[in-house]
Amino acid sequence: MEPLSDSDLVQEVRNGRRQAYTELMRRYHQRVYWVARRIVGNHADADDVVQEAFIKAYLALGDFRGESGFFTWIYRIAVNLSLNTVRKRQVMNYLRDSELLSKILPSSDDPSAGIEREEIASSLERAIATLPEKQKAVFVMRYHDELSYEEIAKVLKTSVGGLKANYFHALRKVQEYMRNETETGERPDRR
Amino acid sequence: MKQRLEKDRIADEAERELAHDVRRRAAASHRGSQVGPTDPYWQNLIIRTNARIDDATSGKALSISWAMRVAIPGVVAIVSFLIGLHYYVPEPPEDSLSVAAVMQSLPSAVLDSILSDPSRLDPSLSVQDVGGYLFAGSREQIADYLVVNGSLKAAVEELTEKERSDLLAALGTSGSLQ
Numbered sequence: 001m002e003p004l005s006d007s008d009l010v011q012e013v014r015n016g017r018r019q020a021y022t023e024l025m026r027r028y029h030q031r032v033y034w035v036a037r038r039i040v041g042n043h044a045d046a047d048d049v050v051q052e053a054f055i056k057a058y059l060a061l062g063d064f065r066g067e068s069g070f071f072t073w074i075y076r077i078a079v080n081l082s083l084n085t086v087r088k089r090q091v092m093n094y095l096r097d098s099e100l101l102s103k104i105l106p107s108s109d110d111p112s113a114g115i116e117r118e119e120i121a122s123s124l125e126r127a128i129a130t131l132p133e134k135q136k137a138v139f140v141m142r143y144h145d146e147l148s149y150e151e152i153a154k155v156l157k158t159s160v161g162g163l164k165a166n167y168f169h170a171l172r173k174v175q176e177y178m179r180n181e182t183e184t185g186e187r188p189d190r191r
Numbered sequence: 192m193k194q195r196l197e198k199d200r201i202a203d204e205a206e207r208e209l210a211h212d213v214r215r216r217a218a219a220s221h222r223g224s225q226v227g228p229t230d231p232y233w234q235n236l237i238i239r240t241n242a243r244i245d246d247a248t249s250g251k252a253l254s255i256s257w258a259m260r261v262a263i264p265g266v267v268a269i270v271s272f273l274i275g276l277h278y279y280v281p282e283p284p285e286d287s288l289s290v291a292a293v294m295q296s297l298p299s300a301v302l303d304s305i306l307s308d309p310s311r312l313d314p315s316l317s318v319q320d321v322g323g324y325l326f327a328g329s330r331e332q333i334a335d336y337l338v339v340n341g342s343l344k345a346a347v348e349e350l351t352e353k354e355r356s357d358l359l360a361a362l363g364t365s366g367s368l369q
Contacts, residue, residue: 021244025237033228033236043228051240058244124217143210164202171209178216 006070013061021061025054028071031145032078038140039082040089041129049085053078068154076155079141083133127177135170142167 004012004020006027012020032053037046057064057074064073128136137156141147142163149160156163180186228236294302 022237022241025240029236029240030233047236050236051243054240055243055247059247122217123220124213143213164206168202168206168209171206171213175209175213175216178213178220182216182219 007066010061010064010066010070013058021058024070024074028074029054031071032074035075035140035145036078036082038125038128038144039079039133039136040085041125045085045089046082049078049081052081056081072151072154076157079137079155083137086133086136123178123181124174126181127174130177131170131173135166135173138163138166139170139174143171 004023006024009020009024013024029050033046033050036049036053037043040046040049053074056077064070068076128139131139134156138152141152141155142149147155149163152163153160
């Protein structure tokens with residue numbers, strides 16, 4: 001028997017068959033996890049993002065028109081949630097570094113900051129972490145998930161031309177970072 | 192058109208070369224591979240997500256969200272209002288006079304202009320009623336007023352035995368009226 005397509009499963013969920021949604025999750029949870037993990041840079045946040053994405057998608061399934069396919073839809077939700085997480089962290093880091101908050105919340109006392117730094121293990125991950133958020137998302141989708149520019153354009157709702165430029169700049173920055181790290185033996189973001 | 196295609200081809204080639212170099216460097220890095228979660232994590236992830244979906248769609252979650260959005264702010268608003276009412280209600284000045292004190296202090300001519308014969312307004316009204324409504328401790332004045340204005344019956348019938356005696360004494364008469 002041929003497995004049901006994504007759109008069939010979505011229809012089954014709409015008809016009240018909850019098991020069909022578990023099947024959809026089973027199909028895509030790893031890919032959703034990895035795109036989130038590569039954007040947010042650590043397991044704990046990626047774990048939150050993947051759960052949030054599937055919950056959000058389930059609750060909004062009534063509004064899903066099926067124009068772009070379930071995977072593109074859930075992928076878009078995950079990318080947006082990941083970017084939100086990165087933004088929140090940037091704000092937190094900014095506040096943590098600010099004079100006022102450092103008096104209240106010393107950065108050395110925050111265990112999550114340490115975990116985050118530890119988790120960014122590879123040179124490539126460290127390089128990705130230095131990218132601006134849009135370049136980061138494009139890089140992860142293109143480099144790791146090997147999505148076409150057309151697919152990325154659907155996810156980010158942007159033009160293919162802009163994406164190509166973003167990816168090219170991201171590649172150059174990553175290459176530069178890794179080259180510097182190899183040549184000097186130091187992490188360029190900690191100099 | 193041909194020129195544009197050629198330009199695209201060069202750009203794609205440059206992109207491929209860059210990506211290839213990055214992959215080569217990532218592979219060369221001894222800590223290049225990212226450690227992923229184990230199998231139990233993936234199984235557990237689906238179970239946890241399903242549980243959270245159950246929570247989000249159950250009545251319990253609805254009531255919690257309702258409490259968060261409506262009930263709790265409502266209770267806080269009411270309590271704040273009551274606290275405000277308790278602490279910020281305007282208090283009358285300490286030297287203010289009561290209505291009764293003001294009435295007592297009025298000259299009798301003014302008082303006469305305020306008072307009216309209750310029996311003319313409503314035969315069922317008594318001295319007690321009028322005294323109670325207008326000011327406390329003034330029943331004697333009202334009785335005097337009723338006597339002077341010819342409403343003896345209304346005045347006398349409602350007086351207590353002592354008041355009646357006092358009134359008779361004041362009028363210089365002895366004995367009781369029937």
